[in-house]
Amino acid sequence: xxxxxxxxxxxxxxxxxxxxxxxxxxxxxxxxxxxxxxxxxxxxxxxxxxxxxxxxxxxxxxxxxxxxxxxxxxxxxxxxxxxxxxxxxxxxxxxxxxxxxxxxxxxxxxxxxxxxxxxxxxxxxxxxxxxxxxxxxxxxxxxxxxxxxxxxxxxxxxxxxxxxxxxxxxxxxxxxxxxxxxxxxxxxxxxxxxxxxxxxxxxxxxxxxxxxxxxxxxxxxxxxxxxxxxxxxxxxxxxxxxxxxxxxxxxxxxxxxxxxxxxxxxxxxxxxxxxxxxxxxxxxxxxxxxxxxxxxxxxxxxxxxxxxxxxxxxxxxxxxxxxxxxxxxxxxxxxxxxxxxxxxxxxxxxxxxx
Numbered sequence: 001x002x003x004x005x006x007x008x009x010x011x012x013x014x015x016x017x018x019x020x021x022x023x024x025x026x027x028x029x030x031x032x033x034x035x036x037x038x039x040x041x042x043x044x045x046x047x048x049x050x051x052x053x054x055x056x057x058x059x060x061x062x063x064x065x066x067x068x069x070x071x072x073x074x075x076x077x078x079x080x081x082x083x084x085x086x087x088x089x090x091x092x093x094x095x096x097x098x099x100x101x102x103x104x105x106x107x108x109x110x111x112x113x114x115x116x117x118x119x120x121x122x123x124x125x126x127x128x129x130x131x132x133x134x135x136x137x138x139x140x141x142x143x144x145x146x147x148x149x150x151x152x153x154x155x156x157x158x159x160x161x162x163x164x165x166x167x168x169x170x171x172x173x174x175x176x177x178x179x180x181x182x183x184x185x186x187x188x189x190x191x192x193x194x195x196x197x198x199x200x201x202x203x204x205x206x207x208x209x210x211x212x213x214x215x216x217x218x219x220x221x222x223x224x225x226x227x228x229x230x231x232x233x234x235x236x237x238x239x240x241x242x243x244x245x246x247x248x249x250x251x252x253x254x255x256x257x258x259x260x261x262x263x264x265x266x267x268x269x270x271x272x273x274x275x276x277x278x279x280x281x282x283x284x285x286x287x288x289x290x291x292x293x294x295x296x297x298x299x300x301x302x303x304x305x306x307x308x309x310x311x312x313x314x315x316x317x318x319x320x321x322x323x324x325x326x327x328x329x330x331x332x333x334x335x336x337x338x339x340x341x342x343x344x345x346x347x348x349x350x351x352x353x354x
Contacts, residue, residue: 023293030292030306034085034313041081041313044320047072083210083274084316084330085309086218088281090271092308093226093301094264095282096289100236100297101257102166108282109268112155112173114148115279116180118272121147123187123199140202141214145273151176152265156258169261205276205331207316214274221270225263226305232256233297240295278331280338281308287342311337 042054049069057065057073091109098107109115124130125143132139158172159165184203188196229236235256238246243253272278285308286300293299315333322328 019294023296023299026292027299027303027306030303030310034306034310037310037313037317038081038085041084041317042073042077044317045072045077046320046326049073079210079212079215080207080316081313082215083218084207084312086215086222087271087275087278088285088308088310088312089305090218090222090225090267090308091278091282091312092285092289092304092306093222093229094267094271095308096286096300096304097229097236097260097264098282099286100240101260102170103240104166104170105287106283107170107173109264109271110277110279110282111177112170113151113176113178113180114265114268115272115277116177116184117151118144118148118269119203119277120180120183120187121145121150122202122276123184126199126202127187127191127195141273145269147180148269148272149265151180152262156261201329202276203331204329205272205278205334206327206329207275207319208327209275211274218270218274221266225267225270226301228263229260230298230301232260233301236260236297237295276329276331278312278334280334280342281311284338284341285311 039051039054042058043049043051049072053066053069054073057070058078062070062074095108098109098112099105121143122140124147125140130139130143132142154176155169155172158175159169162168188199191199235246235251238249238251239253239256246253246256268282286304289300289304289307293303311334312330315330315337318337319328319330319333322333
């Protein structure tokens with residue numbers, strides 16, 4: 001390589017190294033923030049716990065900890081906190097990938113009807129009093145999971161007929177959203193007051209439903225989905241440049257869009273099936289992550305997951321503080337926080353962002 005060429009490339013190499021270092025720095029900052037807010041969430045609750053007692057219960061065997069503190073931490077608060085992290089991370093990843101494959105800043109699992117479909121499946125099961133012959137306590141989560149998958153099939157089926165383009169998928173998703181929201185309203189109208197209360201509580205979304213089983217199932221779905229998505233990180237980064245440029249790099253855009261769409265549907269179903277409808281996390285978290293680290297999916301994806309987890313855990317803390325001695329459904333808190341935060345992002349964002 002000629003010396004002149006090497007010297008001319010040095011500033012570009014240094015700038016790229018600086019950019020990568022800054023992105024990894026933001027990744028570490030977000031991860032550290034998540035660790036701190038996670039500990040705070042475990043500490044906050046109706047029963048006051050000392051930070052050292054909580055840390056001891058987390059890192060030492062049961063025989064070495066206070067029995068009451070150990071039960072509260074491991075049986076109640078830790079599953080709720082982990083579930084909040086998993087749901088937030090799942091929706092954060094799902095949101096950033098929906099925005100990537102559809103090229104639309106408003107795309108998210110909530111706005112495309114997947115969450116509404118899950119809510120309809122749960123509401124229908126509660127209204128009809130259906131129960132599985134084996135493990136009846138999992139009837140509602142399974143119904144919500146199946147309904148979310150059905151919504152995915154509707155959106156993809158319509159898009160497949162007209163051509164799998166971002167515009168058609170967005171229109172099909174919005175139509176699916178209104179369809180299942182209308183069906184939810186119909187079920188609520190038909191329900192008795194007692195059943196209506198149960199349906200509405202589920203639709204609000206709450207971490208009180210979290211168990212170690214739900215943590216393991218949703219966490220497993222998140223891990224597997226992330227690994228599959230991360231394999232295509234560079235393809236997804238190229239897709240943000242446009243379909244034509246992605247095709248010029250040898251990427252099968254149609255197949256990639258279908259694959260990501262199916263994985264996102266699975267992520268969303270696994271996130272909301274156990275805890276209820278959660279809005280705005282999958283919409284807001286990707287925008288924050290994109291502002292911090294840019295479009296490189298190798299960094300954007302994990303940062304979106306961490307930001308989604310931070311939003312959910314923060315909402316969990318707020319839900320415990322709003323009404324002392326009680327826990328407000330977290331879906332209400334995410335909506336209250338998410339709307340003004342989204343307005344702030346819109347007003348402060350750069351015009352060339354999209």
